[in-house]
Amino acid sequence: MRVLLPLHLAILILLTAGMARASAEAPNLASVNAAVAYVDDGELIVAKNAQRVVPIASVTKLMTALVVLESEQPLGEWLEFYPRHLPAAANAYTRIRVGSEMRRRDMLRIALMSSENFAAYTLARHYPGGYDAFVAAMNAKARALGMNDSQFVDPTGLSSDNRSTAADLVKLALAAAQHPEIGEYSTSRYFTGRFRQPRYSLSYGNTNVLVHRDSWGVALSKTGYLDEAGRCLVMVAEVGGRQLVHVLLDSFGSRSPVGDAGRIKRWLQTGAPGRVAGAAKAYELRRNAQYASANTAGSAQ
Template sequence: MHKNIRLTLLSVALFSAVPYVSAEQATSTVTHTKTHKTVHHTAQTKHATASKKAEVKKTVHHTPHKTAHATAHHAIARAKPVAHAVVADQPQIASGSAMVVDLADGKVLYASHPDRVRPIASLTKLMTAMVVLDAHQPLNDMLSVDISHTPEMRGVFSRVKLNSEISRRNMLLLALMSSENRAAASLAAHYPGGYDAFIRAMNAKARALGMTHTHYVEPTGLSPSNVSTARDLSKLVMASRQYPLIGELSTTREDEAQFSHPNYSLPFRNTNHLIFRDNWDIQLTKTGYTDKAGHCLVMRTVINKRPVALVVLDAFGKYTHFADASRIRTWLETGKASPVPAAALAYKQEKTTDMASNEPVQSGE
């Protein structure tokens, strides 16, 4: 009980607005925790670093712009792994890893442990939706709710009744908008060639997109064996531009689903709180959570009038992934960033230690 109260209070603190500080102030806070020797060395090299930054800025200014989708995909695929240490002048985040990529030119705008392989929970459902749409089956076909091929679904609560029916399009809506696990499992069960063929298609699609550190074993994300990286998921978000229906369904705020056999209706709501905020232009989104994956978020959105893929993985509080997304956006737009509360960083370290033990997944969406 005390741990749950602590997590709730921490989550609210992370999501609340906090005063902005400059990138230099944030850097100073981080540097203060290092040894006296490091601080002294930083002071000695400050002037030289400033000169180098001026030279880099001049060089970037004269770099010709590259072209569209093919160049962007190539740039992400060829990008060198980012060092595990967070770059000094970018904001610190509470989440385990994150990445923001400009979809127009493939430039990496922010990266924190982008190549760290992690369980991705219900972010899996974006690939599930792509594979469904690649099969070109009629969207108005009525499908029965069938989870018999997905053992990860055993014991997982859902309001959706087994064997009831709804259209394939609405199955996609429920899987993407509200992360309904039974909908995702049912979509795989009704795939041409069957469930196993569906899983093979998911992994084949990942390979085709250059997602070299991604692997799927089931369509919902409940299994911790569904893994990826922030960099790989940026490639998936880029590919999502070829699937406008996924963008439409995933950004639907709320809807009421009508089922038959038996007849009943259920209200559903989007799992991304930022969808309900008018100051975000979100064109595609998916959230995810399991005990092992933490809270996860991907979005195709607009920052500084540029189309971007934003990925946040392994967040340790109910609202941490949303707070980190806002923190990164503010930094990209203003050069300022709100600090991460010390309690959040301490909890992050504690959770990292806890993850070393192989505890079973207890819950998820």
């Protein structure tokens, strides 16, 4: 026997369901550009300016790690830190002494977990064919992954000419997640690097605070920052029993990507879109205007 609901009650139910779907479709994020997808299917469930080509800062180092590992060079090999043959595009401060040596696996670890730029640079210098061959391999791998809106000019991310989209970086994260070493190295909480010739050690900490929280189950992580790129985070973490890729680009403050990750998690659990601070909204308006202006200038040339 069918139960007929009063018209006003039926309308209320439909409106409530519609509101729930609307809120579930639109989490509020401080990041100006973002993409989110489950690892098991790769389909975007959040896309905010996901096709916009932008600088990606040290998120670049995920591609660096991919190229290093797929070269199958020995991870236990000791490598020398050569003097730079090219000036760095931005501040490249390092505590590492030129001429000292470190194992390839440890260079890769500190490049990922602590964003050590000299380590990423040195990995490229020791690639078969040298630095230029390494950068070429980065771009070849991007094409192979279908990252059609991405380009790489250096292995560190210090150049703002390393550019990609949030959607392309989901593809990169999915590929990187296939390598257990990238997951392990990028989520190391702390690490003591051992060097030789001369012998010394340096302590490193992870640049993503969420790897220190067991409740997040972070399986892969890379942060990034340049003035041109804002605060960036690419992360794979467990949400609701499934692995979720977060790509959060150009955020206002150092904790904004972390706040966005929390908003995404709550949105998936409750459907609540969350709130973003007024300063972050103002930053987004300003950055969107700058992107629009840059695109207009580029089209006019």
